[in-house]
Amino acid sequence: MPRVFLLTLGCPKNTVASRRLGENLLRAGLELTDNPDDADALVVNTCGFIEAAADESIETLLELVQVKARGGQRLVAVGCLAERYGDELAVALPELDICVGLDHAEELPRLLGASETTAQKSKVAVGPSAYLELTNGCDHGCSFCTIPGMHGPFRSRPLSDIRDEAVALVQGGARELVLVGQETGAYGTDLSPATDLAGLLGALPDESGLSWLRVLYLQWYHVNERLLETVAADPRICNYLDIPVQHASPAIVKAMNRRGDAVKYLQRLDSVRNYLPEAALRTSLIVGFPGETDDDILELADFLREARFDYAGVFEFSAEEGTPAADLPDQIDAEDKRERADQIRLLADEIGHEALTRRLDRSVNGLGEEVNGDLGIGRAWFQAPEVDGLVQFKGAGSCHSGDFIEVEVTKVDGYDITGNIIA
Ligand code: SF4
Numbered sequence: 001m002p003r004v005f006l007l008t009l010g011c012p013k014n015t016v017a018s019r020r021l022g023e024n025l026l027r028a029g030l031e032l033t034d035n036p037d038d039a040d041a042l043v044v045n046t047c048g049f050i051e052a053a054a055d056e057s058i059e060t061l062l063e064l065v066q067v068k069a070r071g072g073q074r075l076v077a078v079g080c081l082a083e084r085y086g087d088e089l090a091v092a093l094p095e096l097d098i099c100v101g102l103d104h105a106e107e108l109p110r111l112l113g114a115s116e117t118t119a120q121k122s123k124v125a126v127g128p129s130a131y132l133e134l135t136n137g138c139d140h141g142c143s144f145c146t147i148p149g150m151h152g153p154f155r156s157r158p159l160s161d162i163r164d165e166a167v168a169l170v171q172g173g174a175r176e177l178v179l180v181g182q183e184t185g186a187y188g189t190d191l192s193p194a195t196d197l198a199g200l201l202g203a204l205p206d207e208s209g210l211s212w213l214r215v216l217y218l219q220w221y222h223v224n225e226r227l228l229e230t231v232a233a234d235p236r237i238c239n240y241l242d243i244p245v246q247h248a249s250p251a252i253v254k255a256m257n258r259r260g261d262a263v264k265y266l267q268r269l270d271s272v273r274n275y276l277p278e279a280a281l282r283t284s285l286i287v288g289f290p291g292e293t294d295d296d297i298l299e300l301a302d303f304l305r306e307a308r309f310d311y312a313g314v315f316e317f318s319a320e321e322g323t324p325a326a327d328l329p330d331q332i333d334a335e336d337k338r339e340r341a342d343q344i345r346l347l348a349d350e351i352g353h354e355a356l357t358r359r360l361d362r363s364v365n366g367l368g369e370e371v372n373g374d375l376g377i378g379r380a381w382f383q384a385p386e387v388d389g390l391v392q393f394k395g396a397g398s399c400h401s402g403d404f405i406e407v408e409v410t411k412v413d414g415y416d417i418t419g420n421i422i423a
Pocket of ligand 1: 138139140141142145146147148182183
């Protein structure tokens with residue numbers, strides 16, 4: 001049977017899509033391999049969210065063109081970039097054999113040579129942590145964003161599908177489920193009967209082994225008292241909230257076609273800290289938006305000093321073709337964007353480092369992910385996968401990947417921490 005090398009780029013939602021794609025391939029009787037030279041097909045799940053991600057996808061495809069030149073494998077692009085620029089990709093990369101958006105990826109097993117008779121039941125292996133998709137698409141139309149154009153209107157997955165997938169992931173070895181979607185906080189508002197994120201969290205099964213639930217991508221106005229009460233009352237839900245605000249200056253927030261300003265965000269963060277005094281908070285920010293002035297940057301910096309986020313992803317505005325913001329006047333030149341991003345990133349890192357230093361000499365609950373002799377690597381409850389740093393721990397002798405541990409923090413280095421296992 002054909003063997004497939006499947007490579008995933010981009011965000012956690014793409015990781016979820018690749019897991020589903022991998023399961024479809026296995027179910028259709030194909031095999032997965034980690035070695036591109038050993039494969040019959042090279043499949044890249046691309047990202048086209050912003051120009052830099054698209055460039056990375058194209059570079060990856062070009063590297064695999066070299067592999068194809070050696071081994072004659074079929075080269076396949078799926079995912080956001082294939083969806084957004086499929087025709088252009090096919091022209092620019094004649095070596096590409098198949099180029100389909102994820103909405104058509106269910107055809108891929110057949111296109112790669114699977115036959116009905118080879119179908120088998122199989123699962124892609126999951127590690128101690130797995131992403132679980134709650135929603136897809138978005139109705140908001142932030143002026144810089146390509147997602148509504150690529151993924152269509154907001155849709156919640158049926159609660160029963162999410163429950164079934166949660167059970168399967170935990171039975172497959174996941175100890176942490178990271179709940180993702182373009183708008184997790186709006187979960188359920190389009191279902192009949194309608195529900196909400198708090199309702200979903202309460203309905204997730206108490207599957208043996210599941211110890212952490214973590215929610216990413218919440219809009220600040222969805223972080224309401226009902227949700228905070230639910231997080232505070234359920235020990236499985238990490239006291240960790242990811243609330244991307246993108247900017248704090250009212251003029252820029254308005255030009256982004258978003259809601260809110262620094263005052264409203266700070267009121268909501270106060271309420272979070274009232275319910276969850278130890279909460280770890282993440283946000284993401286875009287600087288260099290068209291028309292942004294030095295005063296707007298000062299306003300953003302003042303907001304960050306008051307908000308005290310534990311983590312902030314700082315991105316330079318990227319004018320994406322087809323978005324309203326790409327056509328706005330007063331675009332900021334590249335050097336100014338870089339300088340502003342550096343300035344805001346430095347401040348966010350100072351604040352984040354100070355927050356992490358407060359964890360020194362304290363015991364924190366963590367999830368072991370890799371163990372090598374007496375040394376282990378994992379994450380504390382306040383560290384989301386891939387973005388927030390790691391915990392390195394000594395005394396891992398009897399520990400296994402997927403075990404929960406208590407670590408006394410002895411050192412903080414950037415966003416990583418080191419400690420000793422105490423239980
Ligand atoms: S809410 Fe998020 S996904 Fe939706 S348009 Fe805005 S940035 Fe894009």
